[in-house]
Amino acid sequence: MDPPLPNPGGAALERLTVGIVGCGAVGRAFALGLARRGARVRLWSRRSESVRGVLDAVGRCAPGRAAGVEFEEFGGLDAVLLCVHDDKVGELARRLAAHPRPPGVTWHTCGYFGIEILEPLRAVGGACGKLHPLLALPSESHLEDPLGGGVFCIGGDGEALALARRIVSAFEGRELLLKPGEASDRLYHAAAALLSGGFVALLDASVKALARSLDLEGEQAETLAQEALQSLLESTRANLRTSSRGKALTGPVARGAEAVVAGHLAALADVDPQAEELYRALGPIMSRLGRYA
Structure with missing residues (x-):
């Protein structure tokens, strides 16, 4: 030994x-x-x-x-x-x-x-x-x-x-x-991958969209966009620590501002159709959370 x-x-x-x-x-x-x-x-x-x-x-x-x-x-x-x-x-x-x-x-x-x-x-x-x-x-x-x-x-x-x-x-x-059974393991792993990998993918789409709106070019625009969005994420995380998911939700979907949401979708469709699809896919979930806040 x-x-x-x-x-x-x-x-x-x-x-x-x-x-x-x-x-x-x-x-x-x-x-x-x-x-x-x-x-x-x-x-x-x-x-x-x-x-x-x-x-x-x-x-x-x-x-x-x-x-x-x-x-x-x-x-x-x-x-x-x-x-x-x-x-x-x-x-x-x-x-x-x-x-x-x-x-x-x-x-x-x-x-x-x-x-x-x-x-x-x-x-x-x-x-x-x-x-x-x-x-x-x-x-x-x-x-x-x-x-x-x-x-x-x-x-x-x-x-x-x-x-x-x-x-x-x-x-x-x-x-x-x-719970026992393979279905529980797969659902657990799907939930983890959806949040961890999906979050990075969503951030990437958001960074690219924001970078296109800045009066900067190329890598400099994406760097500033990511820094700005990370600050937004920190405030969202702070809200989640003290509030339910519904109450932590902010933005036009939570307010029911349909005209603003339509404008978002049109703007995204012009520059990144995949980002528009993401927004559309997440919209019903955000809407549900907003209703039960």
């Missing part, structure tokens, strides 16, 4: 050893969070440079707590996190299940899937679960604790669920427990 290590982030997970498969944005975030809270982290990725990058990041905030290993060394670990693309989860579950000593607990971090995709590990006696951070994690991030205080969708067999809850608690996070 490895000797005890200094614990810079608390002892909540001090006796835990977790293998992380995949060293992208999600794997990096979990490696940092687990190591800061005392866990030993073992890393593997098909890309060795990704492992080195995560090791460097962990070394800066929790020296000595992470190491790169071969995939075969995940056998017998307390737990393994599969932080990989959706289409790789099943393949890696089968590889772990074929190990002479499969890990005690295995989670995946894919929002779309339930735990059924880990069935090969359940068949050999492993506890399986889901541990998905409901956070936008960019590939380029300099945060030392990107998962701290976050929300996590969890689920799984008894031991896997209990250990996931322990990790969420150590992260000072909150848990979401879905």
